[in-house]
Amino acid sequence: MSFGQGGPEWGSGSTPDWAALAEQAERHRSRRRRWLMAGGGALATAAVAGIVALAVVNEGGGDGASDKPSSSLPAPEDLPSSSDAQPTFKDEPPPPPPPRDFIADAEHDKAPLSAATLFPAKRITVNGHSYKLASTSTSKNCAQAAHAGLGPVLTGNDCDTLYRATFTSNGLAVTVGIAAFEDAKTAAKVKKQYRPNLVALPGNGVPDFCRTVTCRTTANSLGRYAYFTIAGRTNGKESGPSDTQAQKVALDGSNYAYARVLQRGRAQSSEAAKEPAS
Structure with a gap:
């Protein structure tokens, strides 16, 4: 009986090579840990990026971003006309010299x-x-x-x-x-x-x-x-x-x-x- 490529071989009537089997199992476990760590780091990076994006969206405070105009801004018809913004002067003569x-x-x-x-x-x-x-x-x-x-x-x-x-x-x-x-x-x-x-x-x-x-x-x-x-x-x-x-x-x-x-x-x-x- 034989394993696939790279696996140990059992000869007819012989016992398994237990040292080789242990070494092969250890190599599989080390490879699995490296993939899990790499995946976890990517997930952590994605989580931080999500937090930053949320902070940017909510930077102005309130209940969140909105494309609706602010209710605190005056309507165009409420803005003063150019005639209303003219300066005014008191009709008073300057004081006399001391x-x-x-x-x-x-x-x-x-x-x-x-x-x-x-x-x-x-x-x-x-x-x-x-x-x-x-x-x-x-x-x-x-x-x-x-x-x-x-x-x-x-x-x-x-x-x-x-x-x-x-x-x-x-x-x-x-x-x-x-x-x-x-x-x-x-x-x-x-x-x-x-x-x-x-x-x-x-x-x-x-x-x-x-x-x-x-x-x-x-x-x-x-x-x-x-x-x-x-x-x-x-x-x-x-x-x-x-x-x-x-x-x-x-x-x-x-x-x-x-x-x-x-x-x-x-x-x-x-x-x-x-x-x-x-």
Whole structure:
């Protein structure tokens, strides 16, 4: 009896070759395992590919992919027409320039200018201190209202006009001088070049003061205006560094000049705001 090709042969009356039969059976089992592993890997790959495909389909969430239009999108007839999308503008004029722009130069500073417009009140209160207006003066030749130090500075920078006013309080007096120039740059230059000092203005009960004695002075600028003060005792006594009262009066006069010049800008800005409406 014999097996097929490659199988063991039994001779007549002989016993089977058990070692050969065992080796042949082992070869069949090894071949079967290799085919099963290869098939299993292919199945695993197919399963992973199926999971990825499912994830791609369901990436947008919801109940799954659909070829139906989304219910959240507006219908064509609900979309705005081109006429509905036109921009709208409020019919409002632009705001006027800030007050400082109006006092920056002579071109924009067109409000009436005089001692009366700069010093309109007969009584003023500055920092809680009350003062009475004694007298005012206007000098087209600015150097005539200034001493030797300040006069050339005013003339050299083409001072247009120097307006002065004297205020009194409890034996003290302060003369405030406001000088007009072409522009803010020139006024700032005058402040930097300042030399003493403004001539004190007497009158209406105020004697000639701060002529030959030490007094307190200030100098500053705002817009196209430079402003100065000189303050001291009306009894003729000097007001040196230790005279803190005269110093406060000089500073009050300077603060008042600043407020009056700034008010010019504010008034012109307010008028400009009314012009479009009228």
